[in-house]
Amino acid sequence: MKIQEILSEFKRQNNATNLYIAEKIGVTPSTVSRWCRGQIKHIAPATMERLSDLLGTDVRALTQAIDFQLEKPVLGTVKAGYGLLAEENLDGYMSVSQEDFDRGDYFLRVTGDSMNGAHILDGDLLYVKSCNDVPSGAIAIILIGGEEATVKKLIKKKGYWILQAANPDVEPMVFTEKEIGELPVQIIGRALYARTDL
Numbered sequence: 001m002k003i004q005e006i007l008s009e010f011k012r013q014n015n016a017t018n019l020y021i022a023e024k025i026g027v028t029p030s031t032v033s034r035w036c037r038g039q040i041k042h043i044a045p046a047t048m049e050r051l052s053d054l055l056g057t058d059v060r061a062l063t064q065a066i067d068f069q070l071e072k073p074v075l076g077t078v079k080a081g082y083g084l085l086a087e088e089n090l091d092g093y094m095s096v097s098q099e100d101f102d103r104g105d106y107f108l109r110v111t112g113d114s115m116n117g118a119h120i121l122d123g124d125l126l127y128v129k130s131c132n133d134v135p136s137g138a139i140a141i142i143l144i145g146g147e148e149a150t151v152k153k154l155i156k157k158k159g160y161w162i163l164q165a166a167n168p169d170v171e172p173m174v175f176t177e178k179e180i181g182e183l184p185v186q187i188i189g190r191a192l193y194a195r196t197d198l
Helices: 003-014 018-025 029-036 045-055 059-064 098-103 177-182
Strands: 070-079 090-096 106-111 125-130 139-144 148-157 160-164 173-176 185-195
Touching: 003 018, 003 029, 003 059, 003 070, 018 029, 018 045, 045 059, 070 098, 070 125, 106 148, 148 185, 160 177, 173 177
Parallel strands: 070 106, 070 148
Antiparallel strands: 070 090, 106 125, 125 185, 139 148, 139 185, 148 160, 160 173
């Protein structure tokens, strides 16, 4: 684990600034900034000890560990179906690998069974990359009318979109170009994978 990754996670979890860290351990904010950018890889032992005290952990050991727990937030629910209002309430955090930490942004709890053919099941946690566009055929998080969030395969055609379920019992939704603009129908993320929260 790198110093900048440890500091980034500490700052995120504690809403801390470089100035706060600098004042607590007796260095300049620019020094902390260089740590956060990875420009300084060696920290003096006395400073490392103060940093470890602030973070409440052995920073030197973490830089040598491969199992440091990175986390992403769980933000409410998304409907695998239709008719559920979007919720953006923070519902905790889930541990992710370094690779997943870098490529995704948050989890959503899945409600419904319209995507079970794509192995996205009721109760699963769906890992999402925030974006406002996806290629046709991708599984996207779609916000309808600013209120209803759903996860569907998005098929783009000239003049309209199809929100296609992965369950033959669920009818697709079709939105014209006018409806996409006026409702609106917005892409807010791309599904990366689903996992069961045991």
